[in-house]
Amino acid sequence: MTAATLTGITYYPVKGCAGTALTEAALTAGGLPHDRTWAIADEKGDPRWQGGDPALALITPERNQDGLTLRAPGRDPVRADDPDVHAWLTDFLGAPSTLVPSPDGNAGRLHLVSRATLDALNRRITARGAAPVPMDRFRPNLVVDGWTVAHTEDGAARLLVGDAELARTEDTIRCAVTLVDQRTGRREGPEPLRTLADYRRTAGGVAFGAYFEVRRAGRVSVGDAVVPGPDS
The missing domain is CATH 2.40.33.20 (PK beta-barrel domain-like)
Incomplete structure (x- = not known):
């Protein structure tokens, strides 16, 4: 060789993003x-993935000393610890979504x-x-x-x-x-x-x-x- x-x-802070x-x-x-330490869950609690939700690719997680922030086109950024983060994800993806710790990480x-x-x-x-x-x-x-x-x-x-x-x-x-x-x-x-x-x-x-x-x-x-x- x-x-x-x-x-x-x-690295991918949020699985699928x-x-x-x-x-x-x-x-x-x-x-x-911090690789895949977070995931976005659907209404059943199952992690969303790009095969079913390709718009996940447009969500850009940003880590710094203050924690995790999510950005997406046409949306104001939202922090992971903001109570509105789940509504932000639901609105962007068009289906009930919550930010959760990844069940298996990487x-x-x-x-x-x-x-x-x-x-x-x-x-x-x-x-x-x-x-x-x-x-x-x-x-x-x-x-x-x-x-x-x-x-x-x-x-x-x-x-x-x-x-x-x-x-x-x-x-x-x-x-x-x-x-x-x-x-x-x-x-x-x-x-x-x-x-x-x-x-x-x-x-x-x-x-x-x-x-x-x-x-x-x-x-x-x-x-x-x-x-x-x-x-x-």
């Missing part, structure tokens, strides 16, 4: 701090996708006359560039990044969220699932990218080398 570079770090790009982060056993997982993997997919998509899809369709936590072979992350048992060591745990199985344009909050489709189904079917579904856990906590930064760990 050739060495590569970490080119993107993103827009992400926040970072230049550096301290990885812990729980993954990226389960300590980091979702990693390489640029080579996306480029290989987009070559197949454009070959059938469709438009390429951007990386944000897959909502990764970590983006790696520099590997010359697509899906290198599939076989990376261990990775050393900055001060941290990561261990691969499983494939990332893709769903209808990948059909949502993260900039417009509208479901597009049928790409990328149509093309992925041609060549990335597994027993669990259509796979693209991989999940990793943090084996050794440490700080990582955009620009850090990504190199094989002792078992790769």
